[in-house]
Amino acid sequence: MTPAAPGPEGRGTPDGPGGHRRALAAAKGLNGIDGIEAADPDPAEGTVVLRVRLLGAVPQRLTTAHLRIDTEPGARPPRVLAVRAEAERPPGDDAEGCLEVVLDRPCDPAAACHLALVEPGADGRPGREPLRGFDSRLHSAAFGPGADPDSRVPGPRAPAPAPPLDYLAKDYRSFLGLMLDRLSLTSPAWRERHAPDLGVTLAELLAHTADRLSYYQDAVATEAYLATARRRISVRRHARLVDYRLHEGCNARAFVAVEVDREPVPAWRADDVVLLTSYDGAPPPGRALRWEELPQRAVDGGHCFEPLPADPAAPLDLTPAHNLIRIHDWGERPHVLPAGATSAVLVDDDGTGSRWLRLRASDLLLLEEAAGPRTGRPGDADPAHRHVVRIARVRRDRDEVLDTDLLEVRWPAEDALPFPLHVCAVGPAPERRPLPDVGVARGNVLAVDHGARVEEPLGPVPAAAHPPRPGDRYGPADDEPPVGPFRPALSRPDVVHAEPPPGPAPCGCPHPAAALLRRDPRRALPAVLLTGPDARWRAAPDLLAAGPDDRAFVVETDDERVSWLRFGDGRSGRRPTAGTPFTARYRIGAGPAGNVGADRIVHLALRPTATDRDLPVRARNPLPAAGGTPPEECSAARAAAPVAFRAVRERAVVAGDYAELARRAGGDRVRQAAADLVWTGSWYEAVVALDPRASAARDCGCPAGGAGGARAEAEVTAALERARRLGHDLRVTAAAEVPVELELTVCVRPEHVCARVAQALREEFSAAVLPGGRLGRFHPDLWGFGDAVEIGDLLAAAQAVPGVDSAEVTVLRRWGEPDRGALAAGFLAIGPYEVARLDAARPRGGRFALVAKGGR
Structure with a gap:
């Protein structure tokens, strides 16, 4: 038996706990609980028997409804199964009455339980009022391991002391x-x-x-913050909010010259052809490879390049006539295409008197040194003397003297020949034999892009697990099933990011070949295309400007170079429909891995969709691939993004802003720009004057050439219209040219020929490009807005010409206007939006007079 409080030592004695209260209650004739003893649990049934000693006799007709057991909050109290008066008492027990109470289980060891004798409630359950004839203090008693001998009324225990909480616990x-x-x-x-x-x-x-x-x-x-973000996707999104693009690198591009023995029938499409660098176990070049027979290392090792046509389904015009094209030498030995040349005459005769060249505008043409100009041996050719141009204009001609059909080709000034190309040469003495075809041209040139193609299914778009509530702001339309989270990841890392090819010039001419190799990684887009049952979805840099019906998605690349696709929400970009299956077609290849050297692309592979797959074919890249750029580091973006919007001006408010934006929009075509805000009486008008470079007005090789200045004005106007301040009108004009009349009197030294010195002076004060690349004193690129014509500078330039003993400016004024004291002032003043011009070869270009005395 386990004793409960109070024990036998305190039973009704003044010395025991609560003894005085018991004596007073007994004197008043009130009954109460004197003590409770709990027996050990029955091992078979698990029940517990409580022996309850009373101060008085056991009440008649006592049932389980008269007993209530209370415990601490949160603990489950035991249930009373039976109650009966005790039949036999232990020896020496002088209690007047004892009860045996049977419980279904023992009390919780960690909580004290209280047994109370109460009046039954109206529902037949134990109530709260003490049993009739029992003391309100002694009608209950505690029992169990946690019982307090002095506790008679159940109540909440004192809260346990709170443990010391470590708020630095984070793992x-x-x-x-x-x-x-x-x-x-x-x-x-x-x-x-x-x-x-x-x-x-x-x-x-x-x-x-x-x-x-x-x-x-x-x-x-x-x-949550750009300064602390570590994940690449987070940094990319933060930077985009301040109009800064974290670029993912850019792939490389190259030019590949293809040689075929005959034309493929039917013609190969650009989608059927893949160019490869050499790999381990590759067969010798000379025959087209079958794509399905290539080993996996050839496809995954960054060896693949694909053609870059405007239409992938367009046929490639490959013909044996373009393998090697002779450049016409007009019967001269030697003959050289000078550096800076923008045209060449090709021999359009196969020896039978029939024309066979099919070169057209927008075709690429390779000009290269095929043999050494001193020896005529191919091994002595300079590999640096290779250049690719984009044909802008083709004109057929004929040399009646040599009875040869010719094809004259022109290309833009941007593709000008950077080196002198020896077309034919003369061998060393004493033989002095002619060396023909030292410099040749080659057609069948393809612009290729680095990256291997991959296709994989992305599975259907999942449906939402819970349908949206009626009040959802961005819920789908009623006729579309709800869409669940759909953010698939591409299985292959290192997705190619490629810059779109440049578009045609404003005059309609094709872009130069040099523009293909200039890369801006911030304009590069992921080479990912999604196809579904309804339409194609294309990658976009972001969805900020996308409409609700635009089938666009964003490719986000994480730190492991895995690409995740993010779609629109129905407002910024179209949301895909639940159940729609997508197939992803993309290309893989790290950016810098495509920067292969010259003559490294040597194989041509054909996909299974191609025909005539046994045709002998040879390929090579005459120039190194260029443009492969690694992804931008997150640390660089964190440093540059917060100040990027301040570094680049996007809006024009004052006159200086208009001038700055005009210079930027004009690019290489505009040397400088000036602007002013003019009050018209009702509002301000921004007047922008442009000073185009002289090179901008040169012929680009097309019938619309020579309109470089007009094109610059159109481009600047379009750019400023997007940036001008509201309420400002805009007018873009060319700079006001001031033709200058200059008369110079010089004295020639006796030992120099007067005519030669005069010719040198006319060249010095001309607007032409002099031999050696030096510019004449009045070349347009040397004069800007407000540049006054200083007499001192003119005299210094004249004195620097060999043979001039002395010089004097006798006339200096605006052409066609009276003298306004420029000689006395020492300079001819030019207004802030005016540019001095002196070019006697142009109409209204000014006048230059020279009086030369002395000499011989």
Whole structure:
């Protein structure tokens, strides 16, 4: 038996706990509980028998409804199964009445239980009022391991002391230790710490979950700011909010010259052809490879290049006549195409008198040195003397003297020949034999882009697990099923980012070949195309300007170079329909890996869709591939993004802003720009004057050439219209040219020929490009807005000409206007929006007079 409070030593004695109260209650004739003893649980049934000693006799007709057991909040009290008067008393027990109460289970060891004798309630359950004839203080008593001998009324226990909480706990170990410490205080009887225990397992699961939540909270706080973000996608999104693009690099481009023995029948399409660099185990060049027979290392090793046509389904015009094209030498030995040449005459005769060249505008043409100009041997050719041009105009001609059909080709000035190309040469003495075909041209040139093609299914778009509520702002339309989260990842890393090919010039001419190799990685787009049952979806840099029906998506690349696809929400970009299956077609290849050297692309492979796959074919890249750029580092974006919007002006407010934006929009065509805000009486008008470079007005090789200045004005006007301030009108004009009349009198030294010195002076004060690349004194690129014509500068230039002994400016004024004192002032004043011009070869270009005396 386990004694309960109060024990036998305090039964009705003044010395025991509550003894005085018992004596007073007995004197008044009130009954009460004198003590409770709990027996050990029955091992078979698990029941417990309580022996309850009373101060008086046992009440008649006592039932279980007269007994109520209370315990602490949160603990489950035992249930009373039976109550009866005790039949036999232990020897020496002088209690007047005893009860035996049978419980279904023992009391919770960590909580005290109270047994009370009460009046039944109206529902037949134990109530709260003490049993009739019982003292209100002594009608209940505590029992169990946690019983307080002085406690007679059940009530909440004193709260356990709170354990010291470690608010720095942020990982699994610290969370687990904190939970076990707490459990040691709340459940002191539970001391198990072995891993197989269920309680320990639950604590470990909670610690693991807390660790993940803690990491997520830290990650959210870290990725919420550009300065602390570590994930590449977070940095990209933060930078885009301040109009800065974190670029993912750019792939490389190259030119490949193809030689075929005959024309493929039917012609190969650009989609059927893949160019490859050499790889381990590759066969010797000279025959087209079959794509399905290529080893995986040839496709995945960054060896693949694909043609870059405007239409991938367009046929490639490959003909044996373009393998080697002779450049016409007009019967001269030697003959050289000078540096800066923008045209060449090709021999359009196969020896039978029939024309066979099919070169057209927009075709690429390779000009190269095929043999050494001194020896005529191919091995002595200079590999640096190779240049690719884009044909802008083709004209057929004929040399009646040599009875040869010719084809004259022109290309833009941007593709001007950077070196002198020897067409034919003369061998060394004493033979002095002619060396023909030292410099040749080659057609069948393809512009190729680095990257290997991959196709993979992305699966159907999942449906939403829970349908949207009627009040959802961005819920789908009623006729579309709700869409679940759909953010697929491409299985292959290092997706190619390629810059779109440049468009045609404003005059309609094709872009120069040099423009293909100039790359801006911030304009590069991922080479990913999604096809579904309804239409194609194309990659976009972002969805900020996308409409609700635009089939666009964003490719976001993480730190492991895995690409994730993000679609629109129905407002900014179209949202895909649930159940729609997508197939992704994309290309892979790291940017710098495509920068292969010259003559490294030597194989041509044909896909299964191609025909005539046994045709002998040879390929090579005469120039190194260029443009492959690695992805931008996140640290660089974090440093540059916050100030990028201040570094580039996007809006014009004052006159200086208009001038700055005009210079930027004009690019190489505009040397400088000036602007002013003119009050018209009702509003301001921004007047922008442009000073175009002289090179901008040169012939670009097309019938519309020579309109460089007009094109610059159109481009600047379009750019300023987007940037002008509201309420400002805009007018873009060319600079006001001031033709100058200059008369110079010089004295020639006796030992120099007067005519030669005069010719040198006329060249010095001309607007032409002099031999050696030097510019004449009045070349347009040397004069800007407001540049006054200084007499001192003119005299210094004249004195620098060999043979001039002395010089004097006798006339200096605006052409066609009276003298306004420029000689006396020492300079001819030019207005802030005017430019001085002196070019006697142009109409209204000014006048230059020279009076030369002396010499011989």
